[in-house]
Amino acid sequence: xxxxxxxxxxxxxxxxxxxxxxxxxxxxxxxxxxxxxxxxxxxxxxxxxxxxxxxxxxxxxxxxx
Numbered sequence: 001x002x003x004x005x006x007x008x009x010x011x012x013x014x015x016x017x018x019x020x021x022x023x024x025x026x027x028x029x030x031x032x033x034x035x036x037x038x039x040x041x042x043x044x045x046x047x048x049x050x051x052x053x054x055x056x057x058x059x060x061x062x063x064x065x
Contacts, residue, residue, distance in 0.1 A: 013026065
């Protein structure tokens with residue numbers, strides 16, 4: 001088994017969408033990097049999405065009648 005210290009690593013480039021276009025975070029200025037790292041990232045929950053869809057469909061059907 002190889003020791004972790006002997007493995008070579010590959011740098012992972014993180015990109016984000018800013019002002020309508022995608023850009024690597026490594027090219028941000030200090031203030032923008034700080035803002036990016038302090039963001040709370042959205043995670044979709046499948047159960048919550050299905051519950052929302054069922055409620056939305058029921059509301060839409062009620063609005064049509």
